[in-house]
Every structure is written in structure tokens, then in C-alpha cells.
Amino acid sequence: MAINKAKIFAVTSVKGGTGKTTMVLNLAGIFSLQKKKVLIVDLDLYGSAIAASLNLKYKHDLYTLADDLQNNKFDFIEKYVTKYNDFIDVLPAPKDLRNANHIDSKFLHIILSKASMKYDIMLIDTNHFLSEINLVTFDQCDEILYVITNDPIDLKNMKSMVAIYKNMKNKNYKIILNEAKDIQRNYFSNIDIKNIIKDNIDYTVPNHFYIKNIDKYVLDGEILTLNTKIRNSRKKGIKNLEMLANNLLKDKKD
Ligand SMILES: Nc1ncnc2c1ncn2[C@@H]1O[C@H](COP(=O)(O)OP(=O)(O)OP(=O)(O)O)[C@@H](O)[C@H]1O
Ligand SMILES: [Mg+2]
Incomplete structure (x- = not known):
């Protein structure tokens, strides 16, 4: 059997609530439609949002x-992942939040290396802190994706x-402007934003991708990019996410 080495992407931010978890799930959906084997790793250890968003039952x-x-006592990675569909597996954050503190970053390298042999893509959801766990993770990634919003802080x-x-x-990162998260807040133009951050916006999730009843999809454990109604009504948003997904696969690690 051929041994693959996954492309690894961390989705992060510099502020909470910018749309990281939603981005991870949407990208996983797009890659799965391309028949790529995807592992979502939930490293937002205190947030544990991925398994909850997908209504996963896991041990x-x-x-x-x-x-x-x-x-x-470790034997094989398959024992620890939970299947969402034929192409998407999840390695959830600790179910018991009291255990989140007990994950030593020294194991991350081993975990990510072992998992990367079994998947085409690994998408890592993180929190917005420059913690030891996140820094070790970023070191192992092909690219770090910063999700930002139109918010001054x-x-x-x-x-x-x-x-x-x-x-x-180091330019091992991409900046993604999420206009869809808060459509009321659009007072900075793209030029303003570039002037403030002193960098380019690499991709945009357009405000057209705002999903008013997003909570319904979360309650149902659905991934937005796999929902036919959303795919048909939000073609521009889907196209931008597909472009991002395709370019991520093209980019080479520095
Ligand atoms: N396209 C969208 N349309 C409508 N609401 C959205 C969209 N994307 C994200 N949101 C909403 O924005 C909020 C934050 O999204 P999300 O949980 O993905 O952010 P996060 O960066 O992972 O947050 P945290 O830092 O708490 O982990 C959620 O309530 C989510 O439903
Ligand atoms: Mg999150």
C-alpha cells in the first residue's frame, strides 16, 4: 500500500470568533467532494467545537x-478517529475539558506525523492564542491560514x-478575509484593510456567503459546503472556497 504524506493546514486567527471552525468544516467539505481523504484535528482544546458541530458520537x-x-499503549491512528462520512474523519478535542491541560505538545509531532501517513489533507482547527501547542502545530504545517474579519481590533x-x-x-501563511461572518461590519474597504495590516488579503469569503440560519445547519451537524441548497444559492462563495482549496494543494512548503 502506498504511504501518503498529507498536506497539513492550520486554521487560526488573532482574535476569537472570526470563523475558523466554520472555515475548517467548509474546506473539509470541498476537499471531500474532490474525493480527498481529510482528517480534521480539533486543536481548539478548550473549545471542542468540531465534534459538536458535526454531532459526532465518539469514545x-x-x-x-x-x-x-x-x-x-498506542497501536494505530484509526482507533482514535471518528468518521463523519466516507472522506472526512475527525480527531476530536478532549471530551472531558479537564483533560485539555494534560496534552503535552511533545506528543503533537508524533500524532501529526502518524496521521499524515493516512490522509491526503489534514485541517487543524486552533484557537487564537500563540500557545506552545499552536506554535508546535504551526511548525509542522505546510501553511497557516489566518481568518480575519472587518473589525478594528x-x-x-x-x-x-x-x-x-x-x-x-517567514511567509508561510495566507490571510483570508471573512466578510460573511458579520455583514453589518463592512466599513473598511480592502484597501483600508491592506493599509492597516500591511499585507495582502489572499482570499475573501464574500458577504454573499452569509448564512442567516447557520445555527440550523450546526444543530443538524451539516457542513455548509456539502449542502445542495447552499451550493446552489451561494455559488460565488463556494467558488472562492474552491479556489482557496485548489491553491492550497498547489502551494509548496518553503
Ligand atoms: N458564513 C457565515 N454566515 C453566518 N454566520 C457565520 C458564518 N461563518 C461564521 N459564522 C458565525 O460566526 C460565529 C463564529 O464562527 P466560528 O465558530 O466558525 O468562529 P471561530 O473563529 O472558530 O470561533 P472561536 O474563536 O470561538 O473558536 C459563529 O456563530 C458562526 O455561526
Ligand atoms: Mg472555533
């Missing part, structure tokens, strides 16, 4: 996996982050 999670590694924080990357001479 194993990142904590049980790290714990088994620590105790030499978010944009000022992104400016600081861009400065850090410039200082490190």
Missing part, C-alpha cells in the same frame, strides 16, 4: 491518544502578527 479523542502514547492584531512574520522572514 476516543486527542487526550486518549496522547495518554496512550505516553503509556506505550482584529485588523490591528493582524498587523502585529504580520510584523512578527516579517521579522522572522
Whole structure:
């Protein structure tokens, strides 16, 4: 059997609630339609939003996996993932939040390396902190995707982050402007935003992709990009997400 090495993408931000989890799920949907084997890793350890969004029932999670590694009880990665559909598996964040603190970043390298042999794509949902867990994760990624919104604090924080990357001479990231999350807030133009963050916007989720009754889809455990009604009514948003997905596969690691 051929051994694959997945392309790994972390979806992050510089402020909470910008649309990271939604982006991870939407990209997973698009890749799955291209018949790519996708693993979603929920590294928002205290948030645990992926399994909840997809209504998954699961026994194993990142904590049980790290714990088994620590105790030499790990056998194979398939035991720890939960299937969403034929193409999407999930490695959930700890079900018991008290265990979130007990995942040592030293296991992340092992977990991501083992999983990357079994998938085409790995999408990692994160929180917006520059924590040890996130930094170790970013190091292992082919690309880091920053989801930003039209919000002054978010944009000022992104400016600081861009400065850090410039200082490190690292351009291993893409900036995605999520206009769809808060359609009331559109007072900065793209030029304003570029001037504030001192960088380019690589992709946009257009405000046209705003889904008024998004909570219904979350309650039903649905991925927006796999829903026929949304695919037909939000063609521009779907096209932008497909373009992003296709370009991610083309980009090479520096
Ligand atoms: N296209 C959209 N249309 C409508 N609402 C959206 C859209 N995308 C995101 N949202 C809403 O914005 C909110 C934040 O989205 P999401 O949970 O994906 O952000 P997040 O960055 O993962 O948040 P956190 O930092 O808390 O993990 C949610 O209530 C979500 O339903
Ligand atoms: Mg989230």
C-alpha cells in the first residue's frame, strides 16, 4: 500500500470568533467532494467545537491518544478517529475539558506525523492564542491560514502578527478575509484593510456567503459546503472556497 504524506493546514486567527471552525468544516467539505481523504484535528482544546458541530458520537479523542502514547499503549491512528462520512474523519478535542491541560505538545509531532501517513489533507482547527501547542502545530504545517474579519481590533492584531512574520522572514501563511461572518461590519474597504495590516488579503469569503440560519445547519451537524441548497444559492462563495482549496494543494512548503 502506498504511504501518503498529507498536506497539513492550520486554521487560526488573532482574535476569537472570526470563523475558523466554520472555515475548517467548509474546506473539509470541498476537499471531500474532490474525493480527498481529510482528517480534521480539533486543536481548539478548550473549545471542542468540531465534534459538536458535526454531532459526532465518539469514545476516543486527542487526550486518549496522547495518554496512550505516553503509556506505550498506542497501536494505530484509526482507533482514535471518528468518521463523519466516507472522506472526512475527525480527531476530536478532549471530551472531558479537564483533560485539555494534560496534552503535552511533545506528543503533537508524533500524532501529526502518524496521521499524515493516512490522509491526503489534514485541517487543524486552533484557537487564537500563540500557545506552545499552536506554535508546535504551526511548525509542522505546510501553511497557516489566518481568518480575519472587518473589525478594528482584529485588523490591528493582524498587523502585529504580520510584523512578527516579517521579522522572522517567514511567509508561510495566507490571510483570508471573512466578510460573511458579520455583514453589518463592512466599513473598511480592502484597501483600508491592506493599509492597516500591511499585507495582502489572499482570499475573501464574500458577504454573499452569509448564512442567516447557520445555527440550523450546526444543530443538524451539516457542513455548509456539502449542502445542495447552499451550493446552489451561494455559488460565488463556494467558488472562492474552491479556489482557496485548489491553491492550497498547489502551494509548496518553503
Ligand atoms: N458564513 C457565515 N454566515 C453566518 N454566520 C457565520 C458564518 N461563518 C461564521 N459564522 C458565525 O460566526 C460565529 C463564529 O464562527 P466560528 O465558530 O466558525 O468562529 P471561530 O473563529 O472558530 O470561533 P472561536 O474563536 O470561538 O473558536 C459563529 O456563530 C458562526 O455561526
Ligand atoms: Mg472555533
